Amino acid sequence: MTIETAKPVDRKDLRSWLATHDAAIWQPAESLSVRHEITALQHELDKANRFPPLLIERSILPNGALSNLAVATNLLASRSLAAQAMGLDDHRRAGPALAARTSATIEPVVDPDGPVLARVFTGDAIDLTGLPALVQHTLDPGPYLTAAHATTVDPDTGIDNTAIQRCWIKGPRRMSWFPYPASHNMQNLRKYWAAGQACPVAFWIGHHPAIMMGAQAKLTYPQSHWSVAGAVAGGPLRLLETTVDGVTIRVPADTEILIEGLAHPNLLAADGPFGEYTGYSGPQVAAPEVAVTRITMRDGAMYHDIGSGLADALVPDNLMNEGKLFAQAATVAPSLKNVHVPVSGRRFHAYLQLDNPAPGEARAALAATVANRRVKAAFAFDRDIDLFAPDQVLWAVATRVQWHRDSWIERDQPGSLLDPSLSLGVKTTSKIAVDATLPAGPQRDAPQPVPPILDVPADAIDRAQAVLASAERSTWPKS
């Protein structure tokens, strides 16, 4: 695959990232429908534990026509690629690395122009239905923008906010937009609506993965995401200013597609059901509708999709939360070495690794971790447990925990209302913290007061590996 790039090599955008990962990208030769077929491919890849970025040059629109835009999806389903995009050599060390990275800022630069303004569509030329937006899951009611970063401006302070929020394309110039009720974009929208004004909003689609992940950092309100995105990407983000209904909104200049519009006061309509990160369909909800006023895009624009409920969505989200959780827990637990948020737990599980924690330190780290809104269950482990090996994690839970002594439940905590285990009408969740560390020894260099872990001498392991290397293993049972 060759991806043309007509810009300085150090500029970070989606094209430059794809060009550097040519070998890892899978470009199916077949034409694939945007309706279910591309998402089905992602489901099969997840099941097979294979995570190539996908570039679909020939996508079939719902009307049967071939799209003019390539679809890029599954970009960050791989932890290795996602970490590399942020300049991290080892995805297994993302927690401490991102905790440091997201505590810094690099201010953006603003240019008067940018590649995304190359092609401009206004009035009757606006056609959202021409975008190769995917209908991902069976109960999704139509094509959704799943990688649209919605950017709004707080009318009180002029500070912008950015978040990925889904949009259901309902017509050439009409789509719903679902800013989660507690989101900062929703706070901005409510301010406009309270004043009887439409909320101007700009959606940008497609950028370098480091920018996309950095822009998702969880910040206070109101706080712009651009400087943190720059810090995560390792350089200043290039923005341009656009004006929507008299309000200036800054957006990335090197994004692929820009959609501008207005959410008119109190105009709500049904949105969803929609496949969620939990692995279940979220319910149909009331969501603002956006009247699109302009679409711009780069020459040869690519459309970015994120596979909702799949590794494609979970991996980047969880990597960023590993950084946040590490920062939270490290403040109370100096022995904290690592954090992992496994895809198997969706967003809900967090594993902590501590090195010879002082008495009470594991519990302090766990308390800080379960305080995070997303975490339902936090587990503390010793240095010998590989947080990325489920068998080791479960072995430690099985052999290092007395439940009455080493676990506790926090009731009535803030959590996700999308959790299927909640009862109807319940707005809080219960959480559990589990200390699966071994007791400290009476002396630092003496054995811990627990049985020794099974082991064989290193030279015997070397011999075993040599014997295995020459064995014919294809007929051996796998389970």
Added chain:
Amino acid sequence: MSGNEGKTGNTVWAACPSCAVWFPVAPDLLAARIDLHCPICHLEFPSGDARRILRPEDTTETR
């Protein structure tokens, strides 16, 4: 306090009056009196016109 609350589920379902497909709806959407939108046949209809609204307590009763 919550030891006896049991597993009740949290999903309200609506059945489309036209194609009869079931789909989950948020209680807030029903309360807002916004038309529901069938994800399959795309009929828009007031919730009162649904073929059926099924709440978790209804599900429990039928077990």
